[in-house]
Amino acid sequence: MLEVQSLTTAYEGLVAISDVSISVGAREIVAVVGANGAGKSTLLKTIAGMERPATGRILFEGADIAGAPTHRVNMLGIALVPEGRRLFPRLAVRDNLRLGSYLHRRKSDREAPLETVFKLFPRLAERLDQRAETLSGGEQQMLAIGRALMTRPRLLMLDEPSQGIMPKLVDEILDSVRTIREAGTTVLIVEQRLAETLEIADRAYVLQTGRVVMSGAAREIAGNADVRRAYLGI
């Protein structure tokens, strides 16, 4: 479904990712892991159209979307749950979700995904009128994912969803990612916390200093001692 070929993105002369190639098949959960600064966020941002790649191609269902603006990428069916959630803090849960839905023209199209989101995250249904900034970290992450789901994406990308969240809730959130896949959405998840993520992923790539250093089935990567070196340097 998604094929990234030899992607390189740089910020003002400093290379963030270099010659990165990954592929995500329909209805897969693919994880991209690595330490800070490995380039994971940059990869997602480049796919989402928030950064321009210097070289390389991004093929989504056959069409090259490299360099396309974010709203176009969104229209094609890719949604990003950004790092740090980036909610609208003073707006209510209901409004945050609604703002995610305006891609669709018809009101019925906009309302329909709400059902799915509430089934996935019942807590959100309980807090519809609460301001986003008053939610707990875990609830905020659920809201951010819910908002992305409002566009009914075919590919959902998550940037470090476990950041700053209590371990218990991390499991809940990762479980919900499984459910999202079961409903038919393909998932690309970027994470630092390797072990938990690999439990739900089918395949994984390990990034180190902007390059892919390992790839394979999630189970294999999880058991690989070299991964430690990719994270800790020695």
Added chain:
Amino acid sequence: MASAFETRRRNQLIIAAAVVAVMIALPLGVKDVYVQNILVLTVMYAALSQAWNILSGYCGQISLGHALYFGIGAYASTLLFVKFGIIPWFGMAAGGIFAAAIALLVGWPCFRLGGHYFTIATIVLAEIGLILFLNWSYAGEASGLQIPVSGDSWLTFTFLRSKLPYYYFALGLAAVVWLVTYFIEDSKWGYYWRAVRENTMAAQSLGVQVFRSKMAAAALSAFFTAIGGSFYAQFVSYIDPDSVMVFQFSLLMALPAVIGGIGTLWGPPLGAAILIPFTELTRSYMGGGGKGTDLIFYGAVIMIIALARPEGLLSLVTRTRHAPP
């Protein structure tokens, strides 16, 4: 390489000496009082803008309220002369010191404000000054003060017959402020002020005491601006708040530096040489009708410079370009 630097420095002084020599000779052939007037004003604004440039150009704290210090200088020396008979030479010095003290006083709260807020504060303070003087009966309120002129005297610094002595004083003042700026350029203060202008946090991390630096720049700038104000009072022999403390003056002190090259040594005099004759000439064409026309003109000039060449016209001549703050 060290001597290349020293050569550059020496060349600046040589150029300055040449310019001063030309400026000394310039008015000797001019008999027309109107032209003499323009020359005096041009040189005065060169001095004023150079003083403004110290705080706003080098230190990067943009003040649009320098008319306050100009007015304080004008009133200080005039009051001392008219009420106590103290000759303007002492009055000027007193005005300068007083203005510097005021600059430190207002700097205390204002320098905690960043960028645009500081500029707004300076405008507000100047307006407050204007209102205070308009209501101060001792200083003549709106009617202002008249300086008695009985004949030519260097002691009381008043001249009836020719404008030339005023011109030479103003030229001297401009030369002094230029020289002060010249020494600033290669001094600890100069480096620190520019560091504060460029990046306050980085400056702090390198041991620069930012607040103290800003205060020093403000005091020095205010001092010379006030002396210019005292000079102006003597030149026109009559001052009132609307003629020495209005916003237009603040702009006219800033514009030559902006046009010529803010934060540079030669920017203010270059800008003054271009702007002042131009404004004086256009004023005589447009008459005095409506105070708005000159502001419109200044606004247009600022926009043109900002769009076309923000570093100022000096960058057309020199290789080293300084970006605007």
Added chain:
Amino acid sequence: MSALLETEALTVRFGGILANADISIGVNEGEILGLIGPNGAGKSTLFNLVAGTYRPTSGRIRFEGRDITRLPPAVRCKLGVARTFQVVKSFETMSVLENVVVGALVRFTSTRTAREEAYRVLDVTGLTRRAEANARDLTPPEKRRLEVARALATQPKLLLLDEVLTGLTPAEAQKGVELVRKIRELGVTVVMVEHVMEVVMPLVDRAIVLDLGRVLAQGAPQAIVRDPKVIQAYLGDRFHA
């Protein structure tokens, strides 16, 4: 080796977030110390506390035995603590040389001697041929070098480097490593916050790992990477390999 810098139960709260909790560490004179940890661990916060940009909610910082907790950055610089910024803050309209002179002026009052010192520092940091260039025109790696040069010109006893090796090509990163070693040879103690583990771990004498605002582990790099707590912090609670 004696402790050049010590923190005592350093705690910082930003709003409701406990960014640093009860941190007590020491920096030994002459060492190169790495400050590492996963995202959000509180490394930057600790860095900025030592540099003086943040004030702690409670706790103390001692430099050469003297309590510097309440001192602002400019005063700390005079005492011998210098830092670089992660997002480079060059004086853009000034030349490379002039940038470094600003740093040198904290030790020399005459601009001439400050300039001489600046040239010496440019030599150490390999920027001599760019001395007259405007800081604005430097490449990002060169700007990083300038950050270091400027801080070095203040003749610090303790130099705090904030992610100076991030985003560099392997060749540039190696040059960076050599520069840090050279700085240590000049007698400066170095504390580095870093992410690029494969470059920094071979370089440092000791590493302190932060996680969730607390000190998780400290010791020699080889020991640190085998510490199960550290592995868990970076790779997740259930990593087994």
